[in-house]
Amino acid sequence: MxxxxxxxxxxxxxxxxxxxxxxxxxxxxxxxxxxxxxxxxxxxxxxxxxxxxxxxxxxxxxxxxxxxxxxxxxxxxxxxxxxxxxxxxxxxxxxxxxxxxxxxxxxxxxxxxxxxxxxxxxxxxxxxxxxxxxxxxxxxxxxxxxxxxxxxxxxxxxxxxxxxxxxxxxxxxxxxxxxxxxxxxxxxxxxxxxxxxxxxVEEGDGDPAAAAGAFGLDDRPYLLCLGRVDDGKGVGMLARYFAEYKARRPGPLALVFAGPVVQRPPDHPDIVVAGPVDEAVKWGALRGCTGLVNPSYFEAFSIVLMEAWTAGVPVLVNGHCLATREHCERSGGGLWFEGFAEFEAAVDRLAGDAEVRARLAAAGAEYVEGNFxxxxxxxxxxxxxxxxxxxxxxxxx
Amino acid sequence: MTIDHKRLLAEIEEEVRRKRESGDLPPHLERELDIVFARYAPVRALDGDFDQVLTRAEQATFIDVLAPTASSRPVIPHVKRVLRKSVVWIFRYVAQQASGFNEAIARAVRLLGTRVDALEEATGTRSIAPLVAGDGTATMPDAEHWLPVLVDALRDVQGRVLHVECGSGELVRALVNKGVDAYGVHAEGAPADAELDIRIDGVMEHLGKVPAGALAGIVLSGCVDRFPKAALLRLADQAVARLAPGGVLAVVGTDPVAWERDRSPVEVDLGAGRPLHAATWAHLLVERGLHAPAVHDGPRRRPADVPDGLGEWGARIDTLLFPPASFGVVASRPR
The missing domain is CATH 3.40.50.2000 (Glycogen Phosphorylase B;)
Known part of the structure; x- marks a missing residue:
């Protein structure tokens, strides 16, 4: 052929x-x-x-x-x-x-x-x-x-x-x-x-501690947003939501944007804009993060979700995005938000409940194993x- | 390690509701942040969900007159703030009127939606809908008998063949094994066979996505025993329109007498739809321009506990008492 x-x-x-x-x-x-x-x-x-x-x-x-x-x-x-x-x-x-x-x-x-x-x-x-x-x-x-x-x-x-x-x-x-x-x-x-x-998707090598070090976060927990840092990808909205979340929930949780920067979100003490990262840092970050957030509405597939589940972490996605919400619904491996109230409640769960995090990640991993x-x-x-x-x-x- | 995903989502929804009721999340803050979200998720993403679209429309009735003043350059934010302060009273005046008008429209549409809901309840349209969509079980009566008949009728067609309500795809598989380019659609809940092209979709919805004259063969089963009369007429229209010149249309249905006999009086009386006679299907297909169909009787289903051996008269009595439980109507479109 x-x-x-x-x-x-x-x-x-x-x-x-x-x-x-x-x-x-x-x-x-x-x-x-x-x-x-x-x-x-x-x-x-x-x-x-x-x-x-x-x-x-x-x-x-x-x-x-x-x-x-x-x-x-x-x-x-x-x-x-x-x-x-x-x-x-x-x-x-x-x-x-x-x-x-x-x-x-x-x-x-x-x-x-x-x-x-x-x-x-x-x-x-x-x-x-x-x-x-x-x-x-x-x-x-x-x-x-x-x-x-x-x-x-x-x-x-x-x-x-x-x-x-x-x-x-x-x-x-x-x-x-x-x-x-x-x-x-x-x-x-x-x-x-x-x-x-x-x-x-194929799992890559990467050390969580090395990735956290590269982001200057050491032992702090963090949410990871992986991919192009671009307002069109919902990055501005996520930065705004996270800043509001931190104003209402002070604590160690940080947010890391890792990927080529097209539009830089406003500076915030708990937000790290890491820029492009290599595969080792990417996989280390996926393994070490509290959860992967994909705020984009314009996604046709979103392979980063599969990578996050492969690495053993849950995901949080834009509830109006057909592709990413479908993955979460079919797998049971992630949560979604359609406004700030849901975002805050979902982050509370992801950041505050290790068992929920582990169970979501396991459901996502099973979905990837069977389909991707x-x-x-x-x-x-x-x-x-x-x-x-x-x-x-x-x-x- | 498993998770009750639905329960987790319900808990999050409850948490959101509690937060709103307690005032923990001030309405003005939530509205402001929801507008930020809406900028990244166009309303057409919600198409098909009337309540959500309307809720979004209601949220969008609010016009924020305070334009953002942030800028990466040092003096610009100050200039923007001065400009905003000097013109905000004009914008506020205009925005109040626009917001009032938008609110009135959104309210009117909400009331209209409520009245449509009431109408659907009163006419029973809503309760019929699931029956029309298919329950994912009834596919083809006497399938073992009809499979070879249908394969024989369709084996020489040139082009794609669709089996409507194909169940787990026995006919699709049999046709593919004979070299026919077949696929199927079935209502939600049908077992998916990864080796076959089987779509989970409603019958009418799927036919609506197929171009006119695109299919070399169509087999209708399952839904023909269940759809209300008006839906069956529309189904006949849609199926004939999608048939290519020379294409073959086959209908396999349950005989109405057998259908009534096998159901409870309540189901017979209150069911949304019922099958048509073979002769009626033949009439409908000829009326829509197909060649005079061949009408085939299905096998007779003589109950096992009825004694046999009554000779010629017994056989005649059997014919009257136990007519074929299913029929097949096969017609072709003129070239």
Whole structure:
């Protein structure tokens, strides 16, 4: 079986997000199933500009053949302004407006589309739904197209252009049931082959004491927020809530933000903004924290929840986020909040009751074990892709 | 080590309620902080939950006239505070009127919601809903008899085949084993088979997500024994519309006589729906443009304690007393 992935960027330096998910899957299809996998992508690294960073060439990354093509255009300076006129009422946008929005967003790379169209892969897998390569690539490869939309409830998803994109894919891979419900509520895709799969997680090494030392916290208990420190991820709201919590509940509890800093939350004596951390500090922090908090509303899967449960800690999430709340409801391994009152009561429980903490973490760990270990994921993915390829062959006969 | 998650959530909810009642969390502070939360969770996230959307709308009726003055630059906060102080009386005047209007609208919608609730109770719509959605048990009568019949009818179709209320997926599996690209939907609670494409979804909800003319075959069972008449007519409309030219539609239902015989008088009298006769399904499908269907009788279910061996007359009496308990209607859409 030969699979081609089409993603807007790809590389060891791309951590988190849909492209990271694509790499995890591609590498495992090679190492666990022995399939031939190639990546068709641009030369971009920075998703904010899509500027060419890598050379336009063919390289091997962990057994996966990667073909990079130079883009005609990256993120246009007019994109943000154009978005402000289009996205308030996305469903009203006509085809020309949608196409312009996609091109301004970038990366505009027709060579990627040509390579996908003329390649000999049994299936072409697109990941995620939002960008030029998927919008133009899915219709171009016809029934060979399988899409991982990685969609969450955001205005662009309602642009009419995505109706045709979703409808053109033969198979759809969702990360959560919530994502599938959302997609099915917007597009007539009920008859398409589908699977709800998510990603696998592997436990890493890391010492809790070393992580606490790196944060300057020593023996203090702390909540951990892992990922991009960005207001759009709910970080500002969490910082505000935590500051209010500490004003009402003085004590040793701290909050650590670990991840690339886009918007720094206001300074507070009990809040540590650690910036990006390596894998050892990340796993040490996960093992040593009182609980992981993910305040983001915009999450398509949230692998950090799986990592927290793997490390043996409970989680606290935004109750309005489809993906993270679904994980908590299905696993019983976490709590959620829909306002300050719930946040305060949940943190009280997490910080003050070791038994509840342990029981939540155990439920989460069981959920990860049953659903999000690589052998489980790859076995289901193999079955799904094989059925999709069979459909293509039947159609060709 | 297990956890009673529902109980823990209920305890947290109770703690929140107690905090609000005791005044431990002042309403103005909670409202201010909830607005901060709302900025990061658009109201459309709550779609489908009327009460929550309305509660959010009620919270949003409050307009905060005190704009934030924080800034990373040294003098700006002071300038912002001066500006805010000088114009706040205008904003307050406008905000009071806007808030009053918004509150009135939110209140009116709340009252309307209460009246719709009352209407649903009075007409029984709400109590019917779970029956319409499916109870996750009834799937196909005489399944052993019908499986080979359906596989035979669908084995040569080109395209996807949907089994509505597929239970644990026996028919889907049998079709897949014959090389048919089949999937199924079933109401919540059905056992999931990881090897098959089986979705947990309502019948009407799922058909609503399928494009017109997209399916090569559809098998309707389970829900056809349970839906009210109006829902069955809509089901027939929806299913025929989703069938591709040349596609096959099969209905496997319980014979109405057998259905009544096997149920208590209370269930027969008060049940929301009941099955149609095979002839009625044939009529409905022809009326919607399908070719004249083939109507198949199911097996006769002669009770074990009824003595056999009464000869030809006994067999005739059996035919009258124990008619087939199920039927199959198979029709195709003209190409």
């Amino acid at each position: 030969k699979i081609a992935y089409v993603v807007p960027r790809y590389g060891l330096e791309v951590l988190g997000g849909a492209e990271y998910g694509a790499r995890m899957l591609a590498e495992r299809l090679v190492s666990m199933l022995g399939w031939e996998v190639e990546i068709i992508t641009t030369c971009a690294l920075d998703a904010g500009t899509w500027a060419d960073h890598y050379p336009a060439a063919e390289v091997d990354i962990n057994g996966v053949r990667v073909r990079r093509f130079s883009s005609e255009a990256g993120r246009h300076p007019a994109f943000e302004g154009y978005s402000r006129t289009v996205l308030p009422q996305p469903a009203e946008a006509d085809d020309e407006t949608c196409r312009r929005w996609i091109e301004l967003q970038g990366p505009v790379c027709p060579d990627v589309i040509d390579a996908a169209r003329h390649g000999d892969a049994d299936l072409v897998v697109f990941y995620p739904y939002l960008y030029y390569p998927t919008v133009h690539g899915v219709p171009a490869v016809g029934r060979r197209a399988v899409m991982h939309p990685a969609a969450h409830d955001e205005p662009p998803l309602r642009l009419p252009i995505f109706r045709d994109v979703f409808a053109a894919a033969q198979g759809l891979v969702f990360q959560t049931y919530g994502e599938r419900r959302l997609a099915e509520s917007l597009f007539a895709i009920g008859d398409r082959a589908q699977i709800v799969m998510g990603l696998g 270990r690589w052998p489980v994921i790859i076995e289901r993915y193999e079955r799904f892709l094989t059925a999709c390829a069979l459909r293509v062959r039947r159609n060709a006969d």
